[in-house]
Amino acid sequence: MLENYIGFKSGEPIDLTRDGCSLADWLAGNSEEAEFALHPKGFPVFLRPESIGMNDEYSEGDPYAVEETLDNAFHRRRIGVTLELVREACEGNEAPKIVDIGCGKGFLTEHVRQSNNDAQCSGLDHSVSAIAYAHDRFPRIDFAVGDAYTPPYQSASFDVVILNNIYEHVTDPVRLLAAAHRVLKPGGY
Numbered sequence: 042m043l044e045n046y047i048g049f050k051s052g053e054p055i056d057l058t059r060d061g062c063s064l065a066d067w068l069a070g071n072s073e074e075a076e077f078a079l080h081p082k083g084f085p086v087f088l089r090p091e092s093i094g095m096n097d098e099y100s101e102g103d104p105y106a107v108e109e110t111l112d113n114a115f116h117r118r119r120i121g122v123t124l125e126l127v128r129e130a131c132e133g134n135e136a137p138k139i140v141d142i143g144c145g146k147g148f149l150t151e152h153v154r155q156s157n158n159d160a161q162c163s164g165l166d167h168s169v170s171a172i173a174y175a176h177d178r179f180p181r182i183d184f185a186v187g188d189a190y191t192p193p194y195q196s197a198s199f200d201v202v203i204l205n206n207i208y209e210h211v212t213d214p215v216r217l218l219a220a221a222h223r224v225l226k227p228g229g230y
Contacts, residue, residue: 045195046185048076049087054195057085068093077193080186084176086169087187099146099170107148120149123205124156130201130230131157137200140165142189142221143207147175150182153203163199165192190216194224201230 048055055061060076067078068090078086086093098104110116131137136159141150144164154162163183166172176184187193189207202221211217 045198046077046085046087046193047195049193050076061085080169080173080176082173082176084172085185085193087185087191087193088167093169093186097168097170099168099174103146103171105145107146111148119205120152123149123203124152126230127153127201127203128156131160134200135159136161138198138226139163139201139203140192140194140199140224141203141205142192142217143167143204143210144171144175144184145206146171147179147182147184149203149205150175151179154179154182163194165189190220192220192224196223197226198224199229200226 046055046057047053048060055076061079062072062075064078064080064086066072067075067086070090072078080086107116127139137157138161139153139157140163141153142165144150144166147164150162150164154160164175165185165187167186167188169186172184172186175182185193189211202225204217204221207217208214
């Protein structure tokens with residue numbers, strides 16, 4: 042798992058083996074000291090308990106039917122262009138750190154990982170259901186649940202930040218860009 046998470050409450054670096062609580066305790070309000078919740082599948086959740094279910098748009102399946110339509114022209118182009126941009130951004134970097142903010146069920150994140158074998162890839166989404174699916178399906182990627190406006194990563198953590206198909210889902214794209222800039226290393230993409 043990624044080592045550069047920050048706490049939900051403190052904004053300070055945390056230890057994933059010590060500073061969290063179970064998701065059940067988090068949801069029950071038995072977690073005053075905890076900085077995050079640990080989902081039973083093993084990934085961290087950095088959302089307020091009251092907002093976890095409220096924004097889980099994948100709870101009844103993929104509302105975008107990405108898996109069923111991965112081979113259509115739109116997704117082929119979206120994935121191809123993203124992979125080309127990431128490849129260019131990673132040139133000369135032997136082990137880049139890449140985060141896909143708004144990763145959904147992780148399909149694009151997995152394509153990026155496959156195209157960059159030495160990269161450390163992470164995915165962040167607001168949907169617990171989407172991340173549970175991605176965590177099971179793509180075990181070589183570090184997935185977490187969190188808010189795109191307040192990604193739970195230390196500043197200057199990533200060489201590349203991917204924001205693919207997320208702008209239309211946020212009310213404040215400038216705030217999203219500021220959050221992405223915060224977690225991006227100087228000179229990153």
